[in-house]
Amino acid sequence: MGEILVGACSWTDRQLVASGWYPSGRRDAEGRLRHYASRLPVVEVDSGYYALPSRRNSELWVERTPDGFRFDVKAFSLLTGHPTRVEALPADLRRAGFGPARRGRASPALLDEVWGRFAQAVEPLRAAGRLGAVLFQFPPWFAPGDEAGETLRECARRTAGWPVAVEFRHPGWWRAECAEDTRALLAGLGVSAVGVDMAQGLPSSLPPVAPVTRPALAVVRFHGRSAEWGRGSKEDRFRHDYSVAELAAWVPRLRRAARQADELHVLFNNCCADAAVRAAETMSGLLTRSRR
Numbered sequence: 001m002g003e004i005l006v007g008a009c010s011w012t013d014r015q016l017v018a019s020g021w022y023p024s025g026r027r028d029a030e031g032r033l034r035h036y037a038s039r040l041p042v043v044e045v046d047s048g049y050y051a052l053p054s055r056r057n058s059e060l061w062v063e064r065t066p067d068g069f070r071f072d073v074k075a076f077s078l079l080t081g082h083p084t085r086v087e088a089l090p091a092d093l094r095r096a097g098f099g100p101a102r103r104g105r106a107s108p109a110l111l112d113e114v115w116g117r118f119a120q121a122v123e124p125l126r127a128a129g130r131l132g133a134v135l136f137q138f139p140p141w142f143a144p145g146d147e148a149g150e151t152l153r154e155c156a157r158r159t160a161g162w163p164v165a166v167e168f169r170h171p172g173w174w175r176a177e178c179a180e181d182t183r184a185l186l187a188g189l190g191v192s193a194v195g196v197d198m199a200q201g202l203p204s205s206l207p208p209v210a211p212v213t214r215p216a217l218a219v220v221r222f223h224g225r226s227a228e229w230g231r232g233s234k235e236d237r238f239r240h241d242y243s244v245a246e247l248a249a250w251v252p253r254l255r256r257a258a259r260q261a262d263e264l265h266v267l268f269n270n271c272c273a274d275a276a277v278r279a280a281e282t283m284s285g286l287l288t289r290s291r292r
Contacts, residue, residue, distance in 0.1 A: 002218075002258045005070055005132075006284045007042035008276035009221070009269040015235075019274040033064045040280055042070040042132060044221075044267050049074040049137070051088050052117050058124040070132030071125050072165070072219070072265060078106055078114055081151070082139050090117070115158050126162070132265055133165040133192060133217055140169040140204060144178050149185060156189040165219045167194035171206050179211075186213040195220040195257070197250065199229050208250075210257040218261040220254065222279065224270035240270045242279040244286070251286050 010016065011032055026035040036043060045053065053073065061071060078084040084106075086094060093113065106114075125131035136155060142148055152166070166186060168174070173182045186193045195210035197220070212218045223229070224240030231237070258264045266283060268276035 001255075002261045002263050004254065004258050004264045004266060004287055005042040006266040006280045006287070007040040007044070007070075007268070008271065008280050009044040009267050010046050010271050010276070011036040011043050012047070013271045013276075015273045016271065016277065021274040021277055030060075030064055033061065036277075037065045037069050040277065040284075041068065042072065042265050042267065044135065044269075045071055045073040047074075048118075049077050049082075052076050052090060052114065053121040055121045055124060058121055062124055062128040062130055065130065067129070069130060070263075070265065071130050072132045072267065073122050073125070073134050075134055075136045076114060076118055078111070079118065079155075080136050080138050081142060089114075119162075122162075131163060132263075133163045133219060134159065135165045135167060135194065135219070137167040137194075138169060142168065143170045144172050144182070152185065152189060152191075156191060163192070163217055164190075165192040165194050165217065167196065167219075167221065168206070169204065171204060174207050174209055174211075179209075183211055183213055186211075190214060192217045192219050195253075196223060197221075197225070198223040199225040199227055202227075202229060204229065208253070210253045212257050212260040215260065216262050218257045218264045220250075220257070220264070220266050222266070222268045222270065224275075235272055238270050239272045239275075241275050242268075242270065242282070244282060247279065247283050248286055250283075254287065 017027060017032065022032055022035055026032060047053070077088070093110070122131060122134065156164070172178055183193065192214040193211040195208070196206050197208050198205060210218065210220050222242070224238050225246070226237055226240050228237050254264065254266060268279045270276050270279060
């Protein structure tokens with residue numbers, strides 16, 4: 001049975017900071033991370049999607065967390081084909097005239113530079129054994145097919161030696177007729193598939209599966225079950241308080257996944273107030289009790 005690490009998809013979310021989960025005196029940058037790491041063993045760095053991460057921040061995160069703590073870093077939007085604002089690029093790249101185009105497409109020179117800077121930024125985490133995975137979350141229009149397969153192969157080439165996890169937003173990847181091909185593709189590339197929990201019955205709904213394609217690591221992300229998924233504000237899309245029954249229904253699936261992987265990361269993305277950290281702590285308790 002692999003180790004199961006449960007956490008949230010952010011420790012810096014403004015609503016979490018305002019919720020009171022962080023005690024008085026632990027609400028500065030260092031205090032927040034040290035407090036979070038004393039309560040939960042893994043966290044996702046979602047800010048990496050919105051702007052290139054900083055090597056200095058990675059060094060500080062290593063200093064402020066214990067051995068065994070894991071950071072799953074979300075890949076920068078440009079690297080997954082998402083629309084990317086020019087303002088999200090470092091100032092020197094903007095001054096040099098680099099700018100992403102529609103749907104995240106960019107020149108080869110810009111992509112090479114961004115890939116290089118992203119790698120440099122996460123290297124302190126990798127070197128310290130804190131890098132759980134780099135999460136590549138592909139957009140809803142990233143559908144199964146030859147072009148997508150080549151994109152995934154290029155991603156695997158660029159990230160050789162990294163622990164990589166891939167999450168799809170297009171439901172076609174995990175439909176019954178494609179699921180085995182998806183598993184085989186990701187396993188052949190040596191990357192971890194990301195299972196999801198989300199609202200069902202929507203055109204974009206993915207099934208609640210926890211596929212394991214890489215023995216070293218499996219990942220499941222809980223997005224909440226809001227009917228506003230895919231539209232409205234961030235709060236509308238992710239607002240959900242998981243009930244104990246909803247979480248308990250996942251325990252057998254998670255334990256099956258953990259039997260196939262050295263480590264399983266369970267991450268809650270329902271980041272409204274302290275809903276994600278509360279769900280993470282509840283799920284940790286359920287998984288602990290299920291072992292008895």
